[in-house]
Amino acid sequence: MLHNLYKHLNILEVVMTWILLGVVALAYASTWYFVLRSRNIIEKISKSEYKNSRDIVNNLKL
């Protein structure tokens, strides 16, 4: 299927498209990464006794 699509395009266009799709995927994955990491931080802080920024930064690995 992809092969049929590729025959309409030159190699440079194909490579560029895949690179840019990679950037899209990377940005989207990074967004997920920050959401999941932040969720873990929220859980960690809620379970700990540390509440102010200095205590949290010093005692919990963010």
Added chain:
Amino acid sequence: MKENNAKNNNKNQELSRELGLFQLTMMGAGMMIGAGVFVATGIAIGKAGTGGILLAFALNGLIAIFTAMSFAELCSAIPAAGGAYAYVKKAFGGMIGFISGWMNWFALAVAGSLYAITFSEYTLHLLGSFEFFKALNLNMHIAVKILAVIIALIFIGINYKGVKDTGKSSTIIALGQTVTLLIIGFLGVVVAIRKPEQLLNFQPFLRDGRAGVLIAMGFTYVGFEGFEVIGHAGEEAIDPKKNIPKAILYAVIVVVSTYLMVGFAAVIGIANQGMGVAEWFAMHGTTGFADSIQMLFPIGGMLLVTLAAIFSSTSALNATLFSSARVSFAISRDGFLPPSLSKISKRKVPSVALFFSSIIVLVVAILLPVEDVAAAADIMFLLIFMLINISVIRIRKTMGDELHYGYLMPFFPWIPILALILQLVLAILLFELSPAAWVSASLWIVVGIIMYFVYSKSHAKKRAQKSILEYSKAVDKRKYRVMVPIRSGGISQVLVKYAERLAWVWHGELQLTRIMTIPNYATDDEAQARFAPNKEHVTKAQKSVNMDIPVSTIVARSDTAARGIVDNIRDHQTNMVVLGWKGYTRKQGYEMGNTLDRVIETAPCNIMIIKPGDEGLHTGKPTRKILMPTTGSQHSLLATRIAISLLDDSEDSMLTIFNVNTTGEAKQSVMRRLQPIINEMGNIPMKVTIIDSQDVVEEILKESNKHDLLIIGAPNEGTLKTMLFGQVTERIASECKKTVILAKKDMGVRSWIRRWIGSRSK
């Protein structure tokens, strides 16, 4: 038993809360999806190309998550109902606080105009499919404007009546919008599988290179704001410290995922148009999105999108009118705008604020084309979010120790800094798309600045002065001012002894300041009730001043001692603050103590810290032998000046400059480093001792036994690095039995960045 009761009470309170994580997330997602995506997607594909829209959405999502993290951190710590304005005001106060509110007001009103136009465009587009409407042969440009004004007037009227926005109904609306868009996205995937040749619509991937993508990012940014509405629900949320930051972040990921699917579907839908897909979108503008979905799903696609757009735009219009009126109401209540704007009608609506917000909505909707309206809203939101990203750094630096956080972002402060830079780039690039939007945004800001200097500054200042309960000026005002914050214990008497000596030698003035720590929300009457005992402390300290120097006294209120001290240092142009330290702290994570750490980090003046010991000025004995351990740091010059001022004027007085050479450096080279300090001494009797040793602390402690007093300058520091006096200095000060004085010079412009993000201005 008591504990059980408390638990039961908490449970009862929690039961009265209604909004759970899912409802909060949907509330934010609904506000974000608003109507921006319906108008902006088509235009943005025209600018960026078919693949460019995916790139723009994904990258905007990343920038949005950065700002969402800032918001989540702020909302978790400060439950404020004023949104972005409340946080920027909290961080900066003054002009920046006012301008952020001023911009927030405009941004929300302009977004309201955009939603009114979106409603109008989509409604007319739907009507355009009926024969009777075509027969009317209306001028569509004028018709769009008239209908936009009508719908705006209807919702202005509804807002005047005072509509209560309920959490449950907004959740249902938001869920409806999101599900509709996700269905469209899902249809796009189905079509791509069934007709893979449609994937060729993504060739060429970009239309106008990188610039097109960046412009599209700026243009669609309005669809990535709105998550801040979750923060307003603090009082109705279940477990808000946990759920509000989570919901903000989840809302962003739900919206980014939805947009990516919708963007994909919009591109896949186009078939056989005889031109490039991006060019087709560029030609169809705002309603191109609806037309492409119609091609994707011929049975009902148009109806589905149009109804979703109408639904979204009306609910978003209602919400933005509601919010913009409340932002202008809040600015007025803070004294920045005339009090009439904070008048509340019988129906408990800020009617005057709503009136002015409505005028902005109508004027912008009538005067500007839709692209410019969207771009103006984008620029304003980008600028406000930039301020939020600075505020999150500043609030964590200045108030982080006092606030209770439910969430702290990782990679601090790099994430808000990165977001700030990216948002600035996008805002600037929008100039290319719409100079008119930049002109109107700039005009609004300039009017805001004029308004600040003509009205707000003086009126807000009157309110700010209430934080000072009594200020008794010295009769003879001097240029050099030494401040002693008066505490309840006996250490204040010790500090006054040293401070008066410095003020006397340097022909300065002594400022005795008592900070009453009282919560922000306490009334003036409550503060006054506590005034007398606080004033007593100042009077006692004033009586202990023996030298003939001008003394001014200040009794001020603040929610924390540190902030009160720093605010008063700034307000009273203090040159040096004298603080006391007992030599240890029990508070984990602090170097010298909660208040001391904060003042040392942020005070905009020279700092002198005294740890009283067996000998020294306060014991009444003359100070004849002073030891000054130094490596030649820039703070040592201040330490030298203090040492000279404290040294007794007798024949056997001696100041020892002491250096422990740990690196085996040549003595001549060490002397070269110490030369500026030696020069500063002038004719003062002094000697220089350089000792080769690996144990700095031990050597200095040993040497200190032969002296009355130790004075140490802080080590040199980097511009951004937060550092108090360094581990070695603090160990010496802590372990030495003699009086120890630590000196830190105000680094002025060099530490400007740290000062700016790390202290609170008025």
